[in-house]
Amino acid sequence: MPDRTKDTRMNLFSDIRGAVLDALAAMQAEGALPAGLDMANVAVEPPRDPAHGDMATNAAMVLAKPAGQQPRAIAEALAARLAADPRIVTAEVAGPGFLNLRLTPDAWRGVVASALAEGADFGRSDMGQGVKVNVEFVSANPTGPMHVGHTRGAVFGDALAALLDFAGHEVTREYYINDAGAQVDVLARSAYERYREANGLDPEIREGLYPGDYLIPVGEALKARYGTSLLDKPESDWLADVRAFATGEMMQMIRDDLALLGVRMDIFSSEREITASGRVEEAIETLRGMGLIYEGTLEPPKGKLPEDWEEREQLLFRSTAHGDDVDRPVQKSDGSWTYFAPDIAYHWDKVKRGYGQLIDVLGADHGGYVKRLKAVVSALSDGSVPLEVKLIQLVKLYKNGEPFKMSKRAGTFVTLRDVVEQAGPDVTRFVMLTRKNDAALDFDFDKVLEQSKDNPVFYVQYAHARVCSVIRKAGEAGIAADDATLAGADLGHLSHDAELSLARKIAEWPRLVEIAARGQEPHRIAFYLYELASELHGLWNRGNEDTGLRFVQEGNVPVSQAKIALARATGVVISAGLGILGVTPAEEMR
Template sequence: MNLFAEIRGLVIDALGRMQSEGALPGGLAFDNVAVEPPRDAAHGDMATNAAMVLAKPAGMKPRDIAAALARELSADDRIDSADVAGPGFLNLRLAPSVWQGVIGAVLARGDGFGRSDMGQGRRVNVEYVSANPTGPLHVGHTRGAVFGDALASLLAYAGHDVTREYYINDGGAQVDVLARSVYLRYLEAHGHQVAFEDGTYPGDYLVPVGQALKDKVGDAWVDQPEEVWLAEARVFATGAMMDLIRADLAALGVEMDVFFSEKSLYGTGRIEAALASLDDKGLIYEGVLEPPKGKKPEDWEPREQTLFRSTDHGDDVDRPVKKSDGSWTYFAPDIAYHFDKVFRGFDELIDVFGADHGGYVKRMKAAVSALSDGKVPLDIKLTQLVKLWKNGEPFKMSKRAGNFVTLRDVVDQVGPGVTRFVMLTRKNDAPLDFDFDKVLEQSRENPVFYVQYAHARVMSLLRRAAEAGLDAGDARLGGADLSRLDHEAELAVAKKLAEWPRQVEIAARTHEPHRIAFYLYELAGDFHALWNRGNDLPGLRFLQDGDEDTSRSKLALARAVSVVISSGLGILGVTPAQEMR
């Protein structure tokens, strides 16, 4: 049930009648007619721009269209009033029975309320995290993991067929560095003194990996040259790191459907096949790039390279895919990887990158556009940096990781639910301050607590009702007389519940799961406001002594709030609180 879509349908029907009656000319397109909440709630419950968007094609004054539309709509029992405002906007007030009906719809549909078929089963691949398998996940990966996972859940909730995917960057030189670092820990396990130089990874997380390697090969690799052990050490170390990364993701509540290895693209003809596809379209050529901006011409050494004509698909410059020495650039396997995604039949691709990948966006979009002939859209979401604070100071580095704060550092401090919610309290491309003290305090300023407290309050109400012998199961609450809920504070909560399906569709369409967190905070605020009004007005209290029917009506409203909060938290990957401790 999307009440905004329902009222928009009502408006479209009224416009159709106006056409048949000659009040509007025929042949008008209603695609841009919208029904939305007004900017100022004092103006009404909903507003439509119908008169504004139809005035020019109809050759009429917008206020004249709005006045005629108001007369049509006012005849419907669901509309209490329809008032023309400004140059031709139409503000609508709905009858209380409409809002009361929303509560009944929530209870009838349960966690299905707000679910949408907007996606129509379109296959969407969401790739996120995709950290180099060289160590534990850090706090930047945490934000990307939470954002990507919540976005995947949101799209599934809105009717898409979603695949969660992790791209293992195990084909580059960094994995050689990892293997050398593990080898140093292996030597250390044999009692050797070692020094971490040449960019090797000094984190303590490799100590058990070195010991495990010793347990596997004994002393066979001690004092041996790289050609003896490097290839096998790469495989062993990468496997160990991916086990660590999977455990980190599990601690955060993230489960991937697919782990795709970059290494599987090399030596298999898959990179060549992807570039051949582009070559067949005339998009691969041999050429020399212009010098990068900021470099003096005399410092520039022109080299002929194999280039992808990415400027044909919206990029600023063409991009090299093969170096002058014949080796692949980093971009080439990424093209092949996305070619594989297109080949697998996805209707839409979403990549979640860190803020440092901003320069990669246009070239990757150009590649997917070229590979799919413009049929498969690619949306790239960048997650900005997270600053950690504790006791008013920046949170210190993790000794275990060597030089950064790990995902586990964060989750161990505050738990996965708090971590996930807080990571979604800002839009993905905005910087985020994560204060360990504030995210655990019990106040309205802490959105995690505020939302969870609302859900816990409802659960407490239902337990108290049961202890008092009042049957407040969902079946009984669904049959309650909702016409008793006529106070403005009660209707305000019902109106906020009515926004849930619309918010889901907007958040899914814009790929912005933070909208769900914002909505839940607002819903919790309206519920807490109603609860607090009951301190001064006993008639607003959810449990009315000696009046079971009224109590059930009010409990129905509270239960509807908990249903929607539970659904929203589920999208965010957060378990709703049953009680606050």
């Protein structure tokens, strides 16, 4: 069982940063630097140009001004101290005051050893300090199957949740079911027509109802349950029952769709339950008590005035008090709640459940909704719980390089199931995570299935498969290559720069996890994995010309084991990274 405590988990970059901070503290103790300096901006990172060294720190430049000293002078003094560190070979001042560090081969070998010892936990961070985070995502209306846009939201939300978990947060994946608005009444009426159809009558799929075939089995199920007892009854007799039944069926379908993608929610919250329990009124009254609810009229929107605009008094939330541009209506003119009102209650509910942070993953068309949500969470948590809204941009589908037109009407509506059945869950997930959430994504059915290096999924999978292949080959050659044996290998046999270079890339993994988690950017994992795979493929091919660089060295067990340990460490990181993205690592390519 790998140890998960901070002291033993390897993160070479934060370790060296610690050494830099220690050296700076010692300089302060000696009076070489003034006390009370803010070290927050002192960074230790890989230099852009590897020729500069293994790691670089900007400490001298950051501290020069507050310390009232020349950057190069600080850097020189820091260099002298760091040179005494056994892990550091050279510390050279360069450029405007960078301090470039070169580490011993043993430092990099130590990273390989740690990756093997820590296994799937290598790179796990305690940065999140166990803070409870609620990630709400998908939340598709229970009125039909999930479409491509939902797919991206599902993949992003799930990967973000996994990433935050890996970075030390306690994560809850949550789905908010919009089962209370007018759209579920429409669903009920649509299902009722299918129920009539199931009973041999002609369905009347009027304008405004959902025409999709997916409701036909729901009609059948209604018949099985109610027989003919609902026929020729007024809507008021059956609406509530049919609605409950149909939304239940839709949610089952959505759960099945999510399962296809490998997404599992921890909690499903129901708008209907929140509304029925009186929590909306409670939330509004709480806001009223804060002076944030009032009767008023809104200014008409500037520019093009809607045709049917009329001034109207309604119940408003003073979201401008918490950073919004205008106040927002919580009640319609007929006195019923707007969609926003139950959302207020729902977010308050999440706050009360004790999360330290809320994240909503929403479609980009909800951009105009963000400020009021933040305002409400700010108001109801007294500013103590940050709400982050991640907007997911459009997915543009292509087939044969041609845009794929989608239209509900024409029946060319692409569902999550369509995508996953054609591309497979692994490809779907990886491709949808190769872009920032706030940038539009092109999804080309042909390109994503291509088996070449322009397809990042394939390329990363191939690297992992090669690692597995090496281990199989070792077995055939009679070289023990199980993890326990590899963990005990003498890594001193790794000395070629091409090998240490791969170890350097592996060393970046724990740092990358923290950067990605801090920015809530799972796409960084995907890009890193591509780079790591590239390093492995590069080293692999070096073995073509220089047989001494092949992983399996027939007849030399200790050297083989050291080299295979390096390959296996790479595989461990790829596997962990793919795990965060929700992609299964391939054992072999077939």
